[in-house]
Each structure stands twice: as C-alpha cells, then as structure tokens.
Amino acid sequence: MSTPDEAVPQPAEVMTIATPINLILLSLFVILVYLQLRPKAPVSLPKGPPPVVFRTFTPTTLLPFNGENDAPVYLAVRGRVFDVTPGKNFYGPGGPYENFAGRDASRGLACQSFDEEMLTKDLKGPLDDLKDLDNEQLENLQSWEERFSEKYLVVGKLVAEGDPEAKNA
Template identity: 85%
Template sequence: MSTAETGAVPPPEVMTIASPINLILLSLFIILIYTQFRPKAPVTLPKSPAPIVFRTFTPTTLLPFNGTEDKPVYLAVRGRVFDVSPGRNFYGPGGPYENFAGRDASRGLACQSFDEEMLTKDLKGPLDELKDLDGEQLENLQSWEERFSEKYLVVGKLVAESDPEAVKA
C-alpha cells in the first residue's frame, strides 16, 4: 500500500547543510574573504635619481658631461646648462646632436648646423658672445632655448675659465 492509499503523510526530507550547492557557495565565500584580507606585498617606491645641484660650469668642466661612461648629458645654451639626459638618444653618443653634448651649443643651434666647426675650439678662452649673429639666427636660438626650458632642467650656468665665479667653483 502506498502512502496515498493509507492517508499517511510522508516523512519530511531532511535538509543537510552539506549539500553540494552549499559547499560551493561556502568555498566561494571563503575565497572572496581571503582575497580581500590576505596580506599584501609591501609597496616599494622606485629609487629616485641623485639630486641635481645647480652649479657653475666652465667649458672644461662641462666637457665630461657628454653621456659617455653613464654620465648625464648636459649642454649649454646662452650660458644656461641644461640636463638633456632624457633625450640621450638625440644628444648622447651616437645621436644626431652628439657634437653638442658637454659643450656650448648656442652657435650651432642658432645657425642650424651640427658641424664641429660650430663649436668653440679654445675651451680656455672667452665664451662665444654671438654678436655676429643676424636676426633670423637669434630667433632660431631663442626658439631652441624656449624648447629646452620647457623640456629639460637647468642644472647650472656656463662661465668662462677666467671668470671670478669659475675660480670659486
């Protein structure tokens, strides 16, 4: 006889906590809690470059800053020395403007010439005063100087070897 014929009520099904769906949900909950509260790796900041100190350069003390031997690349424009190291591929060894690295680039930039002839040969002599440049050349130089000022840090000034400031430096 079936339970329907006898009028008896079937026994209630026992719900277990360990059902497969509950185990899956519990596992997902534990994974979620773990990912939220697990120990995080300590944050490490990138190492900062050495601080750059504004200083006075002479043509001979500027010369070593040409990008060789992992040194920074500096060049001077109208007495201001710029750190052009971020543009090492242009101004450093092998770059199109490598002649200007570690030198006063004013005349070459003004004349739009990257030849060796544009560089001052006598490093112990006076700085090039650029008095013989015409208006167009001075305008070229001004635009280069503005570009460098916007893009690169000024790290010093360039003075002649005979300048009293050169002796102090």
C-alpha cells in the first residue's frame, strides 16, 4: 500500500512571468523605449560668418583689413579686392605674404617679389597702372589672379582716392 503522501497528487507548479530576470528585462526595455521617444533638444547649427557686402575700397580704406586684431584679411589684385581670410596663415600677420594684407598686391605678385618696395607708398595717389610690366610679369599676375578667383571671394573693387566712386568707400 502506498503512503498517504504518495496517494495525494501534488499541485503542479504554477508558471509565472513575474520572475526577477523578466522584471529586469522589462525595466530595461521601458528605459530604452523612453530614451528613444523622449523629446530631444532642437538641433542648432553653428553661426556662419557675417555676410560680406561688395563695396568700393580706396588704398586707405583697404589698409585696416590686414588681419591684425582679428580683422579680416583683404588684398587687391588688378582692382579686385579678395577676402583671403581663409589663407590667414599666408597673408595675415606673421605669414610669408603679410606685406600684401590690406594692400594692392598686383606689382609684387607680377614680379614675384614680396618686398616692401613692391607696394605703393603714396596711398592718396593714383593706383599703379602696371604699364611697365613685361609679358612674363603680366602672365604671372594673370595666374595669381586666376588662383585667387578660384579660392577666394571678391568682396569689392579698389579705386584711387580721387575717383568719383571713392565717395562710397
């Protein structure tokens, strides 16, 4: 004969989903869903440089654009003023072409000379007409002008102090 414990059937173990591991997994799932669906801060784009307005320069109004005190670096080639600020390492203070910053660089570029004597001394006088340059120097100047046109923005034109357009400078 059987013992009393063996005769009575035992209740089957009840399966529950509320086990500790399931609760941890459910909590992680809820956290991940919240992180994906929570409100996000609006994306802010970095501020760009201020807009550059095309303007007329004279040699004296161009001079302050030499890169000192965080000023932009401009230089003129054959009457066109280029913003060479992206090349500040070359044209700004301490750069190999710093003599040209804020100045008309046409003669120096044509003659492939970065010396002070290539710059116009009399800023109030007429612009350098470059008439005494030979063909090779003019070709040098043309290639520099093309290079600047490809790399830098034209931000203005250079006129002499007495020019009627100089009133706008």
